């Protein structure tokens with residue numbers, strides 16, 4: 001059972017069939033469209049509340065037809081944590097973190113890949129391939145393993161070591177490429193006729209957006225169907241930001257939102273790789289490839305995003321911004337956040353905190369506004385980043401005075 005009516009090309013509105021494998025149209029991504037009137041009639045808040053705490057609780061707004069084909073590791077319903085100590089450090093009184101570090105494979109990539117692999121499984125795919133900056137490869141490998149699919153993962157040679165190991169650990173054929181994620185993407189694209197795999201790259205198939213959309217659905221449910229004032233999202237390919245903005249539109253359409261308020265969506269990057277903020281600041285709808293992309297926040301090291309206009313449209317429709325913060329500020333804020341709140345902040349999230357500091361200073365955010373930051377991954381996956389300062393020789397406890 002599914003309420004999907006068709007797929008729609010984001011660039012020109014062309015309708016495409018839902019019941020076959022689809023990729024891009026005119027080189028650009030697709031939207032999944034639902035019969036929202038029927039969804040509104042079939043789905044109730046109480047029914048959702050009574051279901052298991054995973055992202056699949058919103059099944060009427062999701063694209064899987066045959067539930068037996070779902071690849072799941074229990075992903076979804078990540079905690080929404082109030083952060084008063086970090087809020088005080090940033091000058092905010094109503095700061096929240098949606099902590100995606102606790103999801104399977106330690107990042108929010110599990111949402112998108114669970115959905116993409118489930119649909120691919122449903123449509124008979126037996127071999128998948130992905131270019132990855134890190135976490136997507138591990139997530140795809142895990143979900144492919146879950147349904148017995150063959151997985152190929154291509155990543156830059158300097159991808160965090162945990163990402164390299166996890167892809168291999170889940171049984172994928174994993175490869176290191178001398179280049180960036182777009183070079184990995186070229187290998188996946190060129191390999192299609194030789195290897196017969198299905199390309200699960202960010203936004204190159206329609207369903208990763210639908211998986212990431214569940215972050216917006218959950219956030220709404222966790223705030224009793226009323227949305228916050230501002231959402232900060234660390235942007236690489238932009239799937240999550242695009243997906244959440246879609247979620248809010250769909251919830252509004254089925255009449256579930258308590259009021260008219262929509263969050264200002266803030267896309268956050270590092271100044272070491274800032275194609276989206278550069279385009280936004282120039283007032284452009286499409287982004288130029290960012291030269292010499294470097295950042296320790298590997299998930300943000302995406303110099304070219306095929307959904308650039310979808311990110312920028314969502315940011316602009318929401319009255320938000322696309323900004324970047326200095327690379328050092330991102331690293332400092334991630335660590336400071338971890339010390340203040342005990343949350344395993346990923347370096348990517350540090351970009352949100354760095355941008356948040358800038359926006360508060362510019363008075364673009366009022367101290368009493370409700371602000372939500374997405375912690376998209378777990379610090380534990382970035383051992384070489386968080387361990388850049390060599391660990392001090394930890395002492396053996398002797399007498400109380402020495403404990404400090």
Ligand SMILES: *Cc1c(COP(=O)(O)O)cnc(C)c1O
Pocket residue numbers: 107109134135136202234235236237238239240241299300346348349376377378
């Ligand atoms: C992939 C990734 C991002 C960027 O997500 P997009 O949806 O591609 O913009 C941010 N943070 C982490 C930890 C990631 O793995």
